Amino acid sequence: MSEDRNLLGRLRAGDGDALRRIYEKYIDDLLRVAVSLLSDIQGAEDCLHDVFVDFSGAHDGSMIHNNLKSYLVSCVANRARDLLRRRARQSKCQPEPLCSPHISTSPVKQLIEAEESARVFEALAELPYEQREVFVLHVQGHMRFREIAGLLGISINSVQSRYRYAIKKLRAMLKEEKPE
DSSP, rough: OOOHHHHHHHTTOOOOOHHHHHHHHHHHHHHHHHHHHHHHHHHHHHHHHHHHHHHHHSSSSSSOOOOOHHHHHHHHHHHHHHHHHHHHHHOOOOOOOOOOOOOSSSSSHHHHHHHHHHHHHHHHHSSHHHHHHHHHHTTTTOOOOOHHHHHTSSSSHHHHHHEEEEEEEEHOOOOOHOOO
C-alpha cells in the first residue's frame, strides 16, 4: 500500500517510470479480470489500455479512496460493462471462446491447463453478467463484497446472493462437463 502511495506521488510529479511500474505491477490481475468479464482477449487488452490511458491523464490521485488495485479493478469493470453495452447495441454476435495462455514446463501439463482454463472461461461466459461480474470482482479482482456493493450501487446482500448463485451454477456446469 505504501508502495502504491509512493508511485502515485511520483506519478503526480510527472515520473513516467511510476506509471510503467503501476502497469507492470497490476497488469496480470487486471487482464484476468477483463478477460473473465468480456470473454475476449483482444477486447480485454483494449479495455486495459483505455483504462491506463485515462488513468495516466488523470493522475492527481484524488479519485483513489481505498487502494490503487481496487481502484484499477473498478475502472476495468466499468470499462468492460460499457464495452459490453456497446457491443450489444452494435450487434448480437457471441464472443469467441478463448483460452487463457499459461506457461508450463510440460506440454502435457500445458494442454491440461489450457483445457481446464477453457472450460472455466466458457462456464463463466454462460453466467448472467451480473453474477459473472460479482464472481470475477471477488475472486480475480480480490475485492470485498462491501467494495463490490459500493462499486455496483447495490446492497451487500445482493452481491452475496449473486456470488452464491454464480458458484452454484459454475459447480453444476463444470460437473456436467467433466469427462468420465
